[in-house]
Amino acid sequence: MSKFAQIADTTVRTLRHYRQLGILVPTEKNEQGQMVYTTEEFKAFHSIRLLQSLGLSLKEIKERSEKPGYSFEKMIDVQEQVLIRKREAIDYSLQMINRVKSIKGGEKEELDEEVLMLLMNSMLYEEAQRDIMKDYYDKEVVDRIFPKDMRKQKEIDRQTLQVLTIANRAVMNGDAPEDARVQGQLREWMDASYVKEWEVDEAKLEELTARLEPYTSILPAHLVTFLSESFAILAEETETESLHVEKTTKKIDK
Known part of the structure; x- marks a missing residue:
């Protein structure tokens, strides 16, 4: 054995x-009954080393070599x-890290x-969310929500x-969803990022929400509740404002 090792x-x-x-067991023995390493074991040893260099563990090598039809x-x-x-997983992780770095306003800016x-x-x-949304929106709208262009993606990430950040700080400060400051910040965000084509009818929205639930559930429940209530209030106020504008416009037309 020592000579073969050398x-x-x-x-x-x-x-x-x-x-x-059990991955390298000599099949031949000498007159004294001791196992003898031959040319076959030498080839097997180097195949093991090669497979290890490709990232396989000894356990994986053993399991795969024992399967029928192994070569x-x-x-x-x-x-x-x-x-x-x-x-692919490493590339995706690096891309995600680069995206996070790119949305920082400056090197000294610290993100929560x-x-x-x-x-x-x-x-x-x-x-996964992109694939689901394809069933409810045109490709153009989905591409606007999940853009491939890095510059546009950076803007979406910042939004x-x-x-x-608005929701998290509001919750930490004990602000209510109807708080004027919260509503003002969300309105500014909506004005900058909202796209009318994102809207779907109520029935489809309920179905879409249910399908996206496994992915939105990564957010803390209290944060989801706060955002839902805040946007519901904002939507109601926006609808009221739209009706007011519509009535005013009709009066002017008359």
Whole structure:
């Protein structure tokens, strides 16, 4: 064993560990009944090392090698797909980090940690929410809500961060949803970011809300309640104002 370890550039301890795991067990024995490492074990040892370098654990190597129809080529094909998925996950995580960094107004600006985590959680499920919204909105509207253009995405992120910050600070300060300051801040946010095409009829809105619930539930319940009540009040006031404008316009026309 020690001679084989030297040739394979490894240690006796490693070979014993591999043998205990059952992934490298010599099949031949000498006259004294001792296991003998041959050329086959040398090839097997290096295939194990290669697979480890591709990111497989010893446990995964053992499990896959015991499956019917196992071959080294099939194993690297499977691992290729695993690595592609990992790379996609890493790329997405880096993109999310870059998005968060880009919405900071300056290097010294500190973002509220709780709000920041809420924003990043919402980013995690954007694709799933996008797929759901395709059933209720035209592609053009969905693309405006979830833009691919990074400059537009940055603006959406800042708007989302702003409304979460407004709600979170209001809750922490003990402000009520109908508080004039809260309503004023939300109105400013609506004027800057709201798009009329986002509206859907009441029946579809209820269905859409139910389908999005698994993703909106990442927000704390008290924050969701506060935002729902605040926007309901704002919507009612906006509708009242619209009716007033409509009546005034009719009087002028007469």
